[in-house]
Amino acid sequence: MPTPLVLVSADVRETDGYEWHAAPSTYLLAVLKGSEAIPVILPSLGPEIPLDDILDRVDGVLLTGARSNVNPELYGEVATEENGPYDPKRDATTLPLIRRTIERGVPLLAICRGMQELNVALGGTLVTEIQTLPGKRDHRAPPSDNQATRFGLAHTITPEPGSCIAAILGTGPVHVNSLHRQAVGTLGQALTVDALAEDGTVEAMRPTGAKGFALATQWHPEYWIASDDTSQKLFRAFGDAMRERMNARERSEAAE
Template identity: 55%
Template sequence: MPRPIVAIPADIRKFDGTSWHSVQTQYVNAALKASDLMSFLIPALEEGNHPDLILDRVDGLLVSGSATNVHPSLYGAQARDSDGPFDPARDATSLPLIRRALERGIPMLAICRGIQELNVALGGTLASEIQDQPGIWDHRKPDVPDRDVAYAIRQNVIIAEGSCLAGFLGAGPVPVNSLHRQAISKTAPRLQVEALAEDGTIEAVSVIDAKGFAVGVQWHPEYWAETDKPSRALFEAFGEAVRVYAASKA
């Protein structure tokens, strides 16, 4: 059968005095080279996207990370300047796609901003500047020009026994590259915590009543998906779920 296709919601970026719809290459490459999937990049629009028309044409949803944050108004909080930058078009695109993908049983992998969008889409809240909280490590990306150094695998997450992730990563500690200054605060009722950082930060979730693969991770498996065994295992599991769904449609 032809290689299945996943939708990746884009961000809005400013270059050369104009707006661009963009997705980092590392997500497209991971989908292609580790999951064996093609990608459609979905324009970020505050209005005009129709989730079902988009999802009719794809076999999975990959919700990528971003330098922007979900707007606090979407989880009942007051926005502060320090909570930004924001991308309302990305919010308006991703959150409806997440909800409809879950309702339709379309496989979904949500990464970094994606796990935060998943939590907000299902009624959870986020915490900002978590490195300022007592006992919480500094999870922020190092401010260095070398991306391999910035995305280096540098901490463990603890995968819960019997969890969805344990089925293909194994339970217990797994080394990852978790880079963020926001994290899940109140977990949405439909989400199960799959993994924690050693400081207690939520690092992975799954959707309890999902009809198919529906996992969110706070770290960046896409960056090392070709060379790091746990990162590749996650993308391979997602790819297999997408192929099963595509075959069921055929």
């Protein structure tokens, strides 16, 4: 069987006089090692990308985390300098990509900013700077130049019984990292919460009634793919879903 191809979202950065469309290597390696698939970066070119043409050629979609936040104007709030930076070209690419990916039943894994994009794409809202809210823990990364410290396990989540993530990880508490300032506010249409943090922050969710695998996590499973059992289970499930879809397509084509 061919190796699955995974479409990976790109951040837009201005560097050395160029506009770069890039994705962190941690996500690319997690796809390669954890899902046994080949990552392909999708440039954030908005409506210039023919989504159906590219989705015809890939077997899964991965939405990465990012330093930027989803622009609040996309869910009816006011964008502020404090809540930035923003990446409007990524927003213009990922939000329609999410909707079309779900409609077509292409396996989807959305991480951190990716989960927030999923919620906004389906009509939901976000809460900005949650560390300032009463009763909420500080979900930001600890200040450090050491990436292993920044991505260290920070708190537990509890999968909802009968949820997609419980089927992958079990129903007991799971230790995860935490590196975000925004969180899900009002849940988008046809979305179901799969796991919560101790302070009630949504940590995992999925589109209700999706035709195929579709899961979002607020934490970052990609960073510890080489050593963390939870991370490995999530990326393995993503890879298995892609191979299952490839098998079904081959059977359908053979029957024709």
